[in-house]
Amino acid sequence: MPMPENAELTAMKAIQAPVDDRLEAMIDELRRIIVSDFDRIEEVNEYLAMLRGKLFRPTLTFLANEVGSERDDRAVPLAAVVELVHLATLVHDDAVDHSVLRRGKPTVNSIWSHQVAVIMGDYLYSRAIMQLASVGSMDAVAVMANAANQMSVGEMRQLTSYDALDFSEQDYDRRISAKTASLMAAACELGALVGEPAFREPLRDFGQALGMAFQVADDLLDYEGDAAVTGKPVGHDLRQHKVTLPLVHTLARASEAEMKTVRAFFADPDPSDERIGEIIEIVRVRGGLEYARNRALGFAAAAEEALDQVAEGPARDALRALVAYATQRSR
Secondary structure: OOOOHHHHHHHHHHHHHHHHHHHHHHHHHHHHHHOOOOHHHHHHHHHHHHOOOOOHHHHHHHHHHHOOOOOOOOHHHHHHHHHHHHHHHHHHHHHHHOOOEEOOEEOHHHHOOHHHHHHHHHHHHHHHHHHHHHHOOHHHHHHHHHHHHHHHHHHHHHHOOOOHHHOOHHHHHHHHHHHHHHHHHHHHHHHHHOOOHHHHHHHHHHHHHHHHHHHHHHHHHHHHOOHHHHOOOOOHHHHOOOOOHHHHHHHOOOOHHHHHHHHHHHHOOOOOHHHHHHHHHHHHHOOHHHHHHHHHHHHHHHHHHHHOOOOOOHHHHHHHHHHHHHHHOOO
């Protein structure tokens, strides 16, 4: 059951409180990294700064850095790199998906153009690479290169899934592992890399499982979220004919009449809200929402198990709290 919005914000602030100062330092570093003397880039940069999210991934880097170790200042530029790559991915994804809203605000591509969005995403990626090189760690470069490659392959897999209704649960797992979980795993591993290297593997595994839980929970919100809270309409992914876990589970259990409705929906290039509502109801009746919820909890349990392998302390406690947050959030 998602947390009320106010409770969710309070929970996230409490989790981030021990690293608030580091998050502020990371934001300053981010501004320094992306500054440009080119007017259009600066204009878009300023707009993106207004859209700043919850800084979930940099929080992972800082907390992982403090597990069994003293703070290391190198975690600040590494956290900035993680956030930059995440931001670049969002800008590119919105352009690819022709999305008009992100966090309740117009996307870069809807304000400027798809071309500007693609180039801006490339700019953010390139600045992240420059910053990563300045840290002077080939291990850090390898971790981020692997994550960036996985995210690109994941996006391509999604684009080349020509028959949406033939999309399997294995296909879904592979996609979200690449597109979402890989960066969270990298965020955690980078923190340990400049913290306690002995915990690199369990913290990477934690980030991977957490990312899977996070994305399944996010996909559930497309079916049962509140548009005023999530910042995007309910059924947004469905409208774009994206098949996520609730529907994947349903397709194997739907009646012929229900499948006829689903096929008609996917054949419609611009489905109405009423048609989206019909699909959501089929998914609900066939147990797709409950199944996805249980899988998210399963991934959350795997994340908890990975944490059992690292040192006790406030940082580990905060990471545990992030597991609950990821599966109960409302946006």
